[in-house]
Amino acid sequence: MDLGFSPEEEEFRAEVRSYLQQNIRACIREAVLEEQPLPREWNVEAQQILNRAGYAVPHWPVEWGGRDWSAVKRAILTEEIDSMGVPRPLPFNVALIGPVIAAFGSEEQKRRFLPAIANLDMWFCQGFSEPDAGSDLASLKTSAVREGDGYRVNGQKTWTTYAQHADWIFCLVRTSREERKQQGISMMVMPMNSPGITVRPIRSIDGIHHINEVFLDDVHVPAEHLIGEEGRGWDYAKYLLGQERTSMGNVGFSRRRLARIRARASQTQSRGCRIDEPAFRRRLTWAEIELQALSITQMRVIDEGSAGDTGSAGPDPKTSILKMKGAEMLQRASELLLDTMGPEAMCNGASLEGGDPLTEEGSERSAIVSAYFGSRKYSIFGGSNEIQRNILAKAVLGLGKRT
Numbered sequence: 001m002d003l004g005f006s007p008e009e010e011e012f013r014a015e016v017r018s019y020l021q022q023n024i025r026a027c028i029r030e031a032v033l034e035e036q037p038l039p040r041e042w043n044v045e046a047q048q049i050l051n052r053a054g055y056a057v058p059h060w061p062v063e064w065g066g067r068d069w070s071a072v073k074r075a076i077l078t079e080e081i082d083s084m085g086v087p088r089p090l091p092f093n094v095a096l097i098g099p100v101i102a103a104f105g106s107e108e109q110k111r112r113f114l115p116a117i118a119n120l121d122m123w124f125c126q127g128f129s130e131p132d133a134g135s136d137l138a139s140l141k142t143s144a145v146r147e148g149d150g151y152r153v154n155g156q157k158t159w160t161t162y163a164q165h166a167d168w169i170f171c172l173v174r175t176s177r178e179e180r181k182q183q184g185i186s187m188m189v190m191p192m193n194s195p196g197i198t199v200r201p202i203r204s205i206d207g208i209h210h211i212n213e214v215f216l217d218d219v220h221v222p223a224e225h226l227i228g229e230e231g232r233g234w235d236y237a238k239y240l241l242g243q244e245r246t247s248m249g250n251v252g253f254s255r256r257r258l259a260r261i262r263a264r265a266s267q268t269q270s271r272g273c274r275i276d277e278p279a280f281r282r283r284l285t286w287a288e289i290e291l292q293a294l295s296i297t298q299m300r301v302i303d304e305g306s307a308g309d310t311g312s313a314g315p316d317p318k319t320s321i322l323k324m325k326g327a328e329m330l331q332r333a334s335e336l337l338l339d340t341m342g343p344e345a346m347c348n349g350a351s352l353e354g355g356d357p358l359t360e361e362g363s364e365r366s367a368i369v370s371a372y373f374g375s376r377k378y379s380i381f382g383g384s385n386e387i388q389r390n391i392l393a394k395a396v397l398g399l400g401k402r403t
């Protein structure tokens with residue numbers, strides 16, 4: 001198997017890089033490279049620039065803005081977006097609800113939502129997890145009871161990323177009680193300003209407000225906001241998880257972090273770990289080698305054609321390797337980055353408890369401490385690493401029966 005890139009692919013990479021350099025403002029790229037939280041408007045601005053070039057939703061059907069590119073080309077695009085410090089197109093929009101509406105929505109829903117989703121004119125958040133339904137998502141309890149021309153929805157969602165920025169939420173709700181808990185689940189969308197929706201922030205360990213609880217109290221949802229057929233929400237959720245998986249390894253993101261570590265550790269005034277210390281150099285080099293291995297594994301998975309749309313069967317199990325190793329790499333890189341700070345990390349760590357060091361001080365050092373704590377989440381959301389190991393054990397290694 002040839003794991004190199006063709007001249008056409010290399011040309012595409014150069015074209016993407018030059019477009020991003022010329023069109024995305026330097027202040028946005030610098031903030032991303034320094035891992036600072038971005039204001040909402042900067043995410044919108046960047047996605048609209050990507051969308052103009054056809055870079056926001058290349059994996060969508062062509063009639064809705066997709067580009068019919070190979071998975072390799074799409075992976076190159078993601079790597080360049082990540083390495084250049086460009087905010088990724090909002091995953092809730094472009095990788096999750098967009099493809100579901102394109103596949104199962106009514107014509108009217110497609111016309112109304114898809115262009116706005118691609119251009120981030122509408123910001124969607126994901127209302128799947130509940131206090132008692134995370135890994136075991138099918139245990140969700142939020143109920144949607146048919147009433148007149150719509151549904152009355154009651155329940156609670158949690159860990160809802162960027163609910164504070166969102167215009168709309170897509171939810172899994174229970175429309176009937178059936179013998180198998182995967183049945184009787186439906187998917188619907190609702191505007192976040194609907195009466196009865198309350199958002200309460202959850203402050204995470206990195207000191208930043210990304211996640212929220214969302215309470216749904218007697219929310220009226222018109223029937224035209226049901227996606228697809230009532231009771232088929234579980235199938236749509238599986239389809240959603242089978243979408244764009246070429247970026248699961250976060251290779252560009254880790255590469256960017258490792259380059260930053262090398263640069264910081266090479267500064268002679270550094271009080272933390274330095275590149276001329278053999279033990280630190282060995283750890284960094286080892287991480288770089290592992291990242292190269294992850295990058296090659298990602299290309300192999302893509303090359304085998306297993307990373308794309310797998311229909312309602314859900315994601316290809318091999319992408320679990322990418323998700324798991326990608327999370328471990330980001331966490332390892334965040335530890336090395338912290339080590340480049342030396343004792344200063346302790347002072348900044350303490351200040352995280354008190355206030356919001358990122359907005360109050362905006363210092364690079366606080367951002368590094370925050371990135372260290374923030375990296376913990378990668379092995380939890382989108383299917384925890386333990387769940388990925390279960391999938392690999394059953395579906396790839398054949399240990400026990402796949403459920």
Ligand SMILES: Cc1cc2nc3c(=O)[nH]c(=O)nc-3n(C[C@H](O)[C@H](O)[C@H](O)COP(=O)(O)OP(=O)(O)OC[C@H]3O[C@@H](n4cnc5c(N)ncnc54)[C@H](O)[C@@H]3O)c2cc1C
Nearest residue numbers: 126127128129134135136159160161377380381382384386
């Ligand atoms: C930062 C962040 C952002 C998130 N954003 C969103 C969002 O926008 N929308 C949304 O809907 N959800 C979101 N989530 C929720 C996320 O998908 C869940 O946290 C995740 O699915 C785990 O569920 P849980 O938290 O209920 O933990 P649990 O499922 O209760 O798991 C607790 C622990 O037990 C382990 N475990 C559970 N079952 C098994 C098993 N069968 N075998 C082995 N180990 C097991 C888990 O790996 C974990 O370590 C987010 C989570 C985080 C941390």
